[in-house]
Amino acid sequence: MAEKMILVDVSKCTGCRGCQLACKQWNGNPAKQTKNRGTYQNPPDLQPNTWTLIRFQEISDGNGGVKWLFRKDGCMHCTDAACVEACPADALFKTKFGTVGVRRENCIGCEACVEACPFGVPKMDTETEKAFRCDMCLSRMENGLEPACVKACATGALQFGNKSDMLKIAHKRAKELGGNASVYGENLLGGLHVIYVLTEKVSVYDNLPVKPVKEASWKNLFKPFGLLAAGGIIGPSFLRYISHDPKSEGTEISKTEG
C-alpha cells in the first residue's frame, strides 16, 4: 500500500473553513460555546472536539500593507510519530497509509501523546478522559475516499494522494511561487504525511515549529512501567498491552515501516 499524504497549499487557501466544518461533520464532533477574542480564529486552538483548525494570522507585508495568512492546523501524521511511541495503551498506531490511527476505546487518558507531540496536536477531553486528534479519516481512506477536509476544499488548497505525487506537486508549486515559498514536512520526523507549501518563511507561522523534535523515547526502554507511571491502571490495559502485538492487527504496520 502506497503511503498517502495531504498537501496543504496555503497560497490557495481562502480561510473559508469548509475543511474545519467538514471535519466536525464527518467525525460527529459537537460544537462548544466560544467567544470572539478579536480574531476570526475560533475555537482558539485545536480542541478535543476540533481536530482541524484554520489559523488566521496577520503580518506586515513590509511595505505599509498587510498579509493575511490562513493555515490549516491538525495532526501532521509523522512517520516517526512520537505519540505512537509514547502511547502506553496501544491506542495509537501506524496505519498502512503511513498515517497515525486511533483506537479510542484503548485510550486511558494518560496524556502521554499530548506531552510527546512536537506540534501540540492531541487534546485531552476532561469529560471522557481521552485524548483526541485527527486520524486523517482512516475509515474514508480504507474505502478509497479522500479525507473529509480535502473533499470540502473548493480551491485545491488541500490535495490528497500518494506521497510521491503530492511531493512532486508541492515542489513544483513552491518553485512556481518563488520568494520565500518552501515545502514543509518532507524530511521532518521521518517525513510528515501532511505537508505544506508555505508562502512565507517557516518561522513566520504561529504554532509551527521550524524543526520539530521528538523527545528521546523512554517508552521503548520502559514500556511496561509507562503504564504504571501514567496512573497505575495495571489491570485490563496492561494485560491487553502485553498480550497484543500491534504488528499483528489488520491495517497496521509498525512505525519503522513508514
Added chain:
Amino acid sequence: MTNHWIDIRNSDCILIMGSNAASNHPISFKYVTEAMGRGAKLISVDPRFTQTSSKADIYASLRSGTDIAFLGGMIKYLLDNNLIQKEYVVNYTNASFLVNPKFKLPGDNKGVFSGLTDGKYDKSTWSFQKDASGVVKKDKSLKNPNCVYQLLKKHYSRYTPDLVSRITGTPKNKLLEVYKEYTKTGKVGKAGTIMYAMGWTQHTVGTQNIRTMAMIQLLLGNMGVAGGGVNALRGESNVQGSTDHCLLFHIIPGYLKTPKESLPTLKAYNAKYTPTTKEPKSLNWWKNYAKYSASLMRAHYGTNATLEEAYSYFPKLEDGKNYSWLTIFDKMYKGDFTGFFAWGQNPACSGASSNKTREAMSKVDWMVNVNLFDNETGSFWKGPGMDPKKIKTEVFMLPCAGPIEKEGSITNSGRWMQWRYKAVNAPGVALPDSDIVTELFYKVKELYEKKGGPLKEAITKMTWDYGPMGANGKIKHVDTNMVAKEINGYFLEDKTVKGKLFKKGTLVPSFAYLQDDGSTSSGNWLYCNSYTEKGNMAARRGPKDTSGIGLYSDWAWCWPVNRRIIYNGASVDMKGNPWDKEHPVIKWNGSKWTGDIPDGVPAPGSGRPPFIMKPHGVGSIFGPGRADGPFSEHYEPLECPVEKNLMSPQMVNPAVTRWDKVGTGTNVDARATCDPRFPFVCSTYRVSEHWQTGVMTRWCPWLAEMQPEMFVEMSKELARMKGIKNGERAIVKSIRGEVEAVAIVTGRFKPFKLNGNVVHQVGIPWHFGWVTTAMRKYVQGDKKPEVFTSGDAANLLTPFIGDANTMIPESKAFMVNVEKKGVK
C-alpha cells in the same frame, strides 16, 4: 451573470470589487484559482483588506461609496491612452451615435444632467439624433463632438487620478496600477471579468456603479466573450431565479413590465413596452413582447378568460408610485397596512433602519411569519425595547420545509436552472411553501366566491392545475414538475408554427414558438425551453464538456435557450471570426455555428449588430434608460465624512427618493452627514460562516462556534485613538441606533487620507440578531440554541434611503461612532 461560474477560469484579469468573493462565494475561488494558475491577474478593490485581497496580485483600498470615482478614473485612463477595443466599440456599441445637442453633462450643469426638476429627470434631451427615415445618426470616426464617444471622453475627463485619489482615498499609484493592469484586457483576444456583489448595489448610486463597469467592459470588448462579462454574484442560491420570476415590484415574470393604471388594456400595454427601431439590420428581439405577455396571461388564466380580460385582472401600479421595500415599511410605519406576510425573510434584521422596521410591525393587526426557525421578525413583540402588553399585532408562525425537504429548481448566479430532489420529509407540520400558498389560494378563492369583492375574477378564474385533483376539485399536494411545465408553457390548441404542427396540450419547445393570439401559454418566456416534450432539462446531468471552455451544455439548463454566455454574438468580429482564438464561444464551421447556442447570430458577414435585446442592436455606453443619468457621475452617499463633493456642487444623487426631508419623513429617518458625533464611515458585510440575517446559520452550532459574536473591525490607529483594545467590547452607534460588538483591531483597515484629512472606516457583519443570544429571556417552550451568539442586527444603524433606480437600501456606506463599552 452574463457569463457563469466556471467561465471565470477563462479570464485573463479578474477584478473583484464590491465583493469579498473568497469569503462569501467560496466556490467561485475554485475558478479564480484556476485562472490564476493560467497566469490571470487578480485585483481586489475594497475598503478593507479581505480574504479576497489576501489572494490578489493587486490590492487597492477605497472609501465606501466612491466606486464611480474610482471607475470613472479608469474610463479616463483607457480613453486617454487609447486602450479601447476599437473595432468592437465602433461596431458593437452606441459610441458612434449622435446625441441630442441640447443634452448637458454634469460638468457643464452644476453636477447634474440636463432635465432635472424636483428630484426627477425629464429625459427628453437624453436622446439620439435621427435622420429623416428615423435611423439614428452616427459618426463611425467617433470625432463628432456630439457622438457618445466624445461626450464620454468629455464627461470622464474630470475624473483625473489626483481628484479621484482625493475622493476615494486610494493612493494614486495604486489607482494607476489597477487601471494599467485591468485595461490590458482591451487587447483583442484578452478577456477581463468583474465579480461584484452587494458592495456595489447597496448604495444610492448602486445601479450606476454597475453601469460604469458595464461601460468599461464594452470599451474593452469584454462583453460576450469567454472570461469576460458583468458578473453579479448573487447573495442567495436562488435569487437569480426569484428575480427572473418577479421578485421586484416593477417587473413581472421574464422581465416584462408591471402593468400600470394608465395602461388599461393589453393592447395599450403591449404598444407602450414593445420597442421599435428603424435600424435596418437590428433584430430588436423585444419586438416579440406581445407574444410573451399574451402567453403569461394564458399561464395565469388559461382559457378561463380572454387575453384582455386576463390583463384586466392583473394588479396595476399607480403611475409614479413606488412599491419597493422601503416604501412598504414606511407605509407600514405610518399605519397604512393592516397585516403582512413575512415569507422566508427576516425584515426585523434585514431591513434598513431596523428600529423603524420593528416599530412598523407593531402597527399592523396581524403578521404571518413563514420560516424554518423562530426569528427576530416573528418574535419582534418581545424583542429589545418592546413592551408586549402594548403591541396589538397577532403573529402566526407557519413552519415551512427547508431546501432539502422539497423538490424543485433553483437558478444560480450563472442562470443555470438546476433541479433538486427531496431528500427527507419536513419535520412536524411543516409544509413546502407551494403547499402553503395553495391552501391560502383555496381559502381566498372561497371567500371571494362567497362574499364577492372587487376584481374577484382575478382569483376565481385563476388556473391551479399543479397536481391530481381530489373529489373536492382541489389538489392535495403541489407537484413542482407541473409548475415547471407551466413556466415553460403549452400549446393550448393545435397550432402550426414555422411549418410544424404542434398538438394541443404539448409543451412549447422554445420561446421562438410563443404566440400573441392566445394559442400558447408560458409562465416565463425566458424559461420556455426548460421543460419540453424531451423532459425536464433542468434535471439533466450530462458531465461532459465538448466546448473546451467549460460550458457543460448538457448539465442542467440555462436561460435563455440553454445559452451559457449571453451576447455571444459579440465574441466574434464583423467577419464572424472569434476575437479569442483560444477560447471561442461560438465558431462558424462553414454551414452553422458550433459551441454555445448563438445569440441571434446569423451567418457571418450579415452585419446584424450582436446585442439583440437592445432596439438598435448595440451595447449602451450611453444608457438613457436609467433614472439618474445616461452616464454615471460620482455623488456622495447620503451620509458621508466630507463636506463637499469634490466633483461637483451636487452632493447626493439628485434622483433618489428622500425620507429625511422635513415633512416627508419620520423621526427615525434622521441622517447625520459630516456630523462630528458620527465621524467614521461604516460598511456592512458577510462572513463565510453565516448567511443573510443568520436565521439559518445562527441556529447551527458548528457555524455559531466559528463566528459567535457581532464584531466591529477597525484600524489600529482608530483603536488607539478610542482606547479600544483587540477583543474588547465596543458600542457602534449611528443617529438611528446602536449595536454592541467585539472589537477586532486589525491592520486590514487603514485610515484614509481624503483631500488632506484623515478619515477612518469601520466594518460590521450583518448576520446577528437578539433571538439566539444568551442574554434574552427564554420561557418554557422557547428553543435555546446549542451555541449562543451575541449582538443584534447591523441594520439598526443603516439609513433609510435607496438607490435611485432599484431602491435597494444604502447599507454599504453610512456614518457611525465607536466607543469602548462603558465609556460615554
